[in-house]
Amino acid sequence: MAGGHEMHAFGRYLAAALAARFASEGTSLALVLLALERTGSAAHGAFVLTAWLAPHVLAAPLAGAVAARTRRPRLLHVGALAGFGCAVAALSVLLGRAPAPLVLVVALLGGSCGPMVTGGMSSLVAALVPAGAGRDRAYAWDASTYNAAAVTAPAVVGLAAALGSAASAMAVLALAGALAAALAATLPYETPRPDRAVPGSAPAGLGAGLSALWQIRELRAITSATTLAFVGIGTLTTTSVLLASRLGSPGAGGVLMTAFAVGALAGSLTLGRITAVEPGVLARWAMAGTGVALAAAAFAPSVAVAAVLFTVAGVCDGPLLTATLRIRSEYAPDAVRTQVFTLGAGLKLTAASLGAALVGFAAASPPRVLLGGISVLVLAAALLHALMARKAPKAPAPAPAGGAAAGPSEGSAPDPARRRKPGGP
Numbered sequence: 001m002a003g004g005h006e007m008h009a010f011g012r013y014l015a016a017a018l019a020a021r022f023a024s025e026g027t028s029l030a031l032v033l034l035a036l037e038r039t040g041s042a043a044h045g046a047f048v049l050t051a052w053l054a055p056h057v058l059a060a061p062l063a064g065a066v067a068a069r070t071r072r073p074r075l076l077h078v079g080a081l082a083g084f085g086c087a088v089a090a091l092s093v094l095l096g097r098a099p100a101p102l103v104l105v106v107a108l109l110g111g112s113c114g115p116m117v118t119g120g121m122s123s124l125v126a127a128l129v130p131a132g133a134g135r136d137r138a139y140a141w142d143a144s145t146y147n148a149a150a151v152t153a154p155a156v157v158g159l160a161a162a163l164g165s166a167a168s169a170m171a172v173l174a175l176a177g178a179l180a181a182a183l184a185a186t187l188p189y190e191t192p193r194p195d196r197a198v199p200g201s202a203p204a205g206l207g208a209g210l211s212a213l214w215q216i217r218e219l220r221a222i223t224s225a226t227t228l229a230f231v232g233i234g235t236l237t238t239t240s241v242l243l244a245s246r247l248g249s250p251g252a253g254g255v256l257m258t259a260f261a262v263g264a265l266a267g268s269l270t271l272g273r274i275t276a277v278e279p280g281v282l283a284r285w286a287m288a289g290t291g292v293a294l295a296a297a298a299f300a301p302s303v304a305v306a307a308v309l310f311t312v313a314g315v316c317d318g319p320l321l322t323a324t325l326r327i328r329s330e331y332a333p334d335a336v337r338t339q340v341f342t343l344g345a346g347l348k349l350t351a352a353s354l355g356a357a358l359v360g361f362a363a364a365s366p367p368r369v370l371l372g373g374i375s376v377l378v379l380a381a382a383l384l385h386a387l388m389a390r391k392a393p394k395a396p397a398p399a400p401a402g403g404a405a406a407g408p409s410e411g412s413a414p415d416p417a418r419r420r421k422p423g424g425p
Contacts, residue, residue: 267318
C-alpha cells in the first residue's frame with residue numbers, strides 16, 4: 001500500500017474511531033438524563049446503564065475470537081458499529097415507554113457491541129500503519145480519540161439536552177454511531193489466513209486471548225496494572241462532584257472532570273508521542289504522575305487549584321493509553337491480536353464500573369479521603385507494573401556443545417510474542 005493511501009486510510013480510521021467513541025462516551029450520561037426526564041428516576045437509568053456496561057468484559061473474548069477467525073472482517077466491524085448505533089437509537093425511543101425487560105435486553109445487545117468500539121477498533125491500526133515509530137505515533141493519535149470524545153461528548157449531550165431533550169442527545173449519539181459504521185466500511189481490512197499463523201503460538205480459540213494476556217509477561221503486567229488503576233479512575237467522576245461540593249461549588253464537578261479530560265488529550269498528543277521511551281516505562285511514569293497529582297488535589301483549598309491539579313493528572317494519564325496500545329501491539333501474537341485488545345479494554349471498563357459501584361457505598365466519606373484512595377490505587381498500579389514487568393535474572397548456563405547460544409531466559413516472552421521490530425510482522 002502506498003504511503004499516501006495509508007495516510008488517507010488512517011485518517012478515515014481516526015474519524016471513524018472518534019465518531020464511535022464519541023457515541024460511547026456520551027451514551028452513559030444520556031441514558032441517565034433520559035431516564036430522569038421520562039420516569040423521574042435516575043435509578044432507572046442506572047439499571048439500564050448497568051445492562052449497557054455489563055456485557056463488555058463477557059463479550060470481549062467472544063468478539064476477539066470471532067474477529068480472529070472471520071473471513072469477512074469488514075462485515076464484522078461495520079456490523080458491530082451499526083448495531084451499537086441502532087441500539088442507542090432504539091433506547092432513545094423505548095426507555096421510559098416500553099416494558100423494562102425489553103429495554104434491558106436492547107441495552108445488553110448494544111453493550112455487547114462495545115468491545116469492538118474500543119479495543120476492537122484499535123486492533124485495526126496495525127494493519128493500517130507499518131511497524132516502527134510511525135505506528136507508535138499512530139497509537140498516540142488513536143488514544144487521543146478517546147480523550148477527545150471524553151471532552152466533547154458530555155458537553156454536546158448536555159447542550160443537546162438543554163436546548164431540546166435527552167432524546168435529542170441520544171439521536172445525536174445514534175447518528176455518530178451510524179457515521180462511524182459508514183466510515184469503517186471504507187477502510188482496508190486484512191483477511192486472516194491460516195498459513196500466517198505464528199509457529200508455537202496459542203490457537204485462536206475463545207480462551208486464547210486470555211491465555212496470552214496471562215502467559216506473556218509484558219501483557220500480564222500492563223493488563224493487571226491498568227485494571228487496578230481503573231478501579232480508582234472509575235470513582236473519579238463521583239468523587240470530583242463530592243470534592244467540588246466540599247469546596248463550596250456543588251456544580252463544579254463537571255469542571256474538574258473536563259479539566260482532567262483536556263489534560264489527558266494534551267498528554268496523549270504530546271507525551272504520548274514520545275517513541276524513544278520504552279512503553280512499559282512510559283506507562284509506569286504515567287500512572288505514578290497521575291497518582292501524585294490526584295493526591296495533591298485532595299488537599300486543594302479551592303476548585304480553581306483542584307482544576308489545575310486535575311489537569312496535571314490528566315496530562316500524566318494521557319500517555320498511559322498510548323503506552324498500553326503499543327504494548328498490546330508489540331507483544332500480542334498475531335492470531336489473538338484482536339482478542340488481546342478487546343479483552344484489555346473490557347477488563348478496564350469493568351474495573352471502572354466496579355470502582356463506580358464501590359464509591360457509592362463510600363459516598364458518605366470525606367471526598368479528600370476518597371480522592372486519596374484513588375491516588376493510592378493508581379500509585380499501587382504503577383508499583384505493580386514495575387514488579388510484574390521486571391525480567392527474571394538470567395541464570396548462568398553452561399554453553400552447549402558446538403557453542404550454540406542458550407535459549408530465552410525464564411519469564412521472557414516466547415519468540416512469537418517478542419517485541420516486533422520496525423518492519424517486522
